[in-house]
Amino acid sequence: MSAQPPKPSQAPNVSLTCIELSRFRRLAQARVQIDKKTTVLVGANNSGKTSILTAVRNFLATTGQIFGAFDISLDQWPALRALGEAWEKLTEDPASASGDLAKWEDQLSELLARMPTLDLWFDAQSGSYNLVSPFITSLNWSGGAVGVRMRLEPASSVEALQKLAWRYREARQPVMALPKEAHAWPADLIDYWLRYPADLGSVLVYKLDPSQGPFSNPPAIAPQALPSQAAPVDRTKLSKLLRVDFVAAQRGLGREEAETRSTAGTHRVGLFSNQLLKYARQHLNIATTGQGHQPELVAAVASAQLELDARIKAALTPSIEDVKKLGYPTLHDPQEIHFRTRIQTGDLLDHSTAVQYRLDGQQADVYLPEYSIGLGYQNLQSLSYQLVSFRDSRLKPAEGSPAAVHVVLVEEPEAHLHVQVQRIFPRRAAELISPVAPEHAHLSSQLVISTHASHLAHAENFDRLRYVRRVAAAAGGMPSSDVIDLATAFGSDKETRTFAERYFRVQHTDLLFADAAIFVEGAAERMLVPLFIERDFHELDKRYISFLDLGGRHAHRLRPLVERLGIPTVVITDVDPVEVTKDAQGKTVRKAAAIVDPELLECGNDTLNGWHPKQKDLHLLADPKEADQVWSDQSGGRVRFAWQVPIPKGGPWPSSFEDSLILTNIDWFKSVEQKKNQKPDEDDVPLPKLVGPLRLVVKTVIAQQDLVALSKDLHAMLRGSFAKAEFAATMFERISLGDKVVCPAYIADALTWLDTELAPSKKGAG
Known part of the structure; x- marks a missing residue:
């Protein structure tokens, strides 16, 4: 009995684990950890993601x-x-x-x-x-x-x-x-x-x-x-070890149809056809002498070629005989003209209807040409076939054995893919470039993707995300970039990491691609703060800002990530005043309370207690200094915290965004009732009806003239069955129609700080 051949190793013998770039464009010194399967590069625009891919491609070009x-x-x-x-x-x-x-x-x-x-x-x-x-x-x-x-x-x-x-x-x-x-x-x-x-x-x-x-x-x-x-x-020693293929982003805004035609056809050939044609020319073109890897295809092409030669001769011989009668000298030597075609299998696909499809549920013999398929589907098929072609070219090199490590670089695949496909793309793409035969199990196939798409980025866990961060230039220096391995962002805190990964997948937040971030407490701030920015902060409105409706009191859960990203961040949160008492069993009880005597209350907000300014005594938060509001680290990351303060200074102290908005705009809420009873001019915008929560707020403001008592009434109203989301939608409508509603000062001051942080003239950070 013959000995069984050894089983191939199930783990790749060699894999690329890390690249280090120095002095390439803005990457003065950058280290990128490479995952064994898929690595996803994320980061704001112009941070250096494309430069990383370009550098690898350029250095490996032969x-x-x-x-x-x-x-x-x-x-x-x-x-x-x-x-x-x-x-x-x-x-x-x-x-x-x-x-x-x-x-x-x-x-x-x-x-x-x-x-x-x-x-x-x-x-x-x-x-x-x-x-x-x-x-x-x-x-x-x-x-x-x-x-x-x-x-x-x-x-x-x-x-x-x-x-x-x-x-x-x-x-x-x-x-x-x-x-x-x-x-x-x-x-x-x-x-x-x-x-x-x-x-x-x-x-x-x-x-x-x-x-x-x-x-x-x-x-x-x-x-x-x-x-x-x-x-x-x-250098040839390296080519045996590593092969790199590259898929560039789709950068054109649109091209004339003539630019997408094949060289042999008169109709537009789809992207999938182009890839199929390229693949066929690389892997299917064969000589009729039988020197190929696919005998059945060789026989079919040879038979077709002989029949085609005979038919061409039969069709053209009469015209050739007529030409001979003219006695043109060159037609007598040689005496006979033969027709020998050379069929290249790949060229058989070089026409507009080589690839067709049939509509689901339609007749079996009814097909439509590829260019009738939706562009998104064509892009998906084309990209997939390109990845398969990379794999097959790697496995069938012109000489020698397949490269031990195959790295495929894909630049911004979302330029080719609809949102529905982006979430599954990394996993599917990794499968397409990986050999499936057992004898190739020792070969390593690794995918590196750069992206601006949150759906695609969050398809992977943080282990595979690499954040390319822009580093502001120091005085007299040049701007640069470094790479943050998000696999280590949360350390050993698995609970926080799990929370972050699930939140990102559900919310599809664009935090990883933004110039700055704003954490907001609830739906009202999420709806109105962007509107205040659009109206009052025109330069800030031009920036790419990620809004995270996380609940400011839970913002500390993303603290490790925010610190690693290092982008300017504003956390808008509530002071959450609580009264600390004992129950009948002697246990400590913290109960939400209106702010009447701050020295008797505590701040119940986990973010303000545990992150910054790490203060529980409520009365110490009434008049904060910049050091109390801004957290910073040695790497230049800065976070501005914003919470409610007395309105006006020394006046009643609100404890939520809604009562801050109301106390800041008391005169406006009173004027709403007056406007309701006035006959509008013909040019005035029709006023929305005074109904729902807005009507309740106006009624409360008019009924109570004392600000301290009004603050208590607002606290009781907001803690009850008050419809905050409907109130926010109504205020959004009013502000959009031009009503002069003032942004609460604690938020406006934080936005002013963020505007300054992002100003082009700002040098460095810290």
Whole structure:
């Protein structure tokens, strides 16, 4: 009995675990942990998500010059310009002169230290030695971390640097005497590279020491420095280890139909057809000699080709015989014309009706062309087929074995997908790029997605989310970005993490993509605060603000996340005054109460008690200073807390948004009753009827002239069966019609603070 072949490993032998980017665009230094299956990059617009994908794609590209001067971080430009200024002083070609070798070596080190780099960190099992051996730094390696650095190098030796310096000097020489204002090219070394990006050189590959990497103990904070004598590794070794494919976002607003036609057809070919045609040309095109991987298809094509040749000859021979009668010389040598077609299987799909569909419930022989299908369905099918094509191309390389690690980068797939599909896309896409055959179980397939869609982001748990955060420029510095691993945002607090994940999935909040956040207590604030912003804070209204109707007293549950995101945040909450007493059994009882004597009451709000200002004594919250209202951390995150205060100062103290709004606008509520009895002018907007909760508020305000007594009455009314949501809707209608209802001061002050935080002129944070 023959021995059974060994079963393949069920876990990938190698997987990509981390990438580190340095000096690429605004990513001065960024570390991104890569999940074994799916990684989702989230963050506000222009934070650097696309730059991460672009960097990986550019560094791994094997053909063409794809780096430009603008790919170098701005904070590196002054040092590079200084190098160029030194080269301008050259008086002869340094390659032919005996120069100071040490000086050129220093300049080479300075140049390379300013260039973009990409570090790839893999987790490799001991059985993958043949794949990672070119990048191993220890003879005792038995599995674990393997590091690879890719660096853009305009020059890799002193000789190459001298040639670059002389080329730049020759280009700069004719315009050196001109003033900078003349903008004559090249103004500096960066300007030179803008026109000659090829002089940025190429990407070289090096191996890294795992003992100085992100998985060492303790983990290295910054990417390690390469020794000056480090020798590059043959780049083809990396292609056996890693393959990267990229799906770009759909950036066009719309194109003419002619641009989407195939080269052979006269009708529009759908996106799915384009992908199918590409796949067919890669995997199905075969010669009729039988040199292919699909014998049945070979036979069918060969038979069709012979029949087509015969039919073409029968159809065209009479016309050829007629032409021969003219005695045109070239038709007598050769004497006979034969017709031999060459059918390419992929080309058979290159027409507008190659892909058809049948409507559900319709006749079996009734089909419609693909371009009649809804665009959303076409996009979904096209994207899916593209992912399948990536998988099959990886498994059937032109030579050698499939790459051990396959990373597929998808930029903003929501540009292609309807909302209904976005929630399931990450899981389905991961399945499409993963091999299904058991013999491929040792291969790793990993998906990296950048997105602005909350539905897509919240389809995954926080373990797979990476937040790309904009970092404000310090004085004289450049703006940058870093990457926050949200898997660690909640630490060991599983209860808070579970709450956050469920809340995000239910609410589909856009917190992860916003410029700022506002937590509100209830439906009234959620409805009216955006309206006050639109009316009174025009610059703030231009910002992307996420409103979270979480209940301010529960905002502390998202505290770990807010602190990690670091975006300016306002928490609008209630003071929740409570009277502390003892019951018959001697147990402490906290009962909601109107604020009559603040010194006898406590603040019952968990957020104000536990997060900031961590104060239970109610009377100490009556006249807060900025330090009492603003929380900040060392990384620049700032949160402004807003709660009710006496109206006016020293007057009655409301305990909710509704009674604050009423006490702030007493005169307006009184005027509503007066307007009701007036005959409107013809040009006036018709006034809504005074009914429901608004009528009850107006009645209460008019009936009670004493502000302290009115505050008590409002507290009792609001704690009863008062319809707060209906009241908020009525006030929304009134304000929308132009009524001058004033925003309560505690909220207006917080919005003013947020407006200042987001002002373009604001430098840094803290």
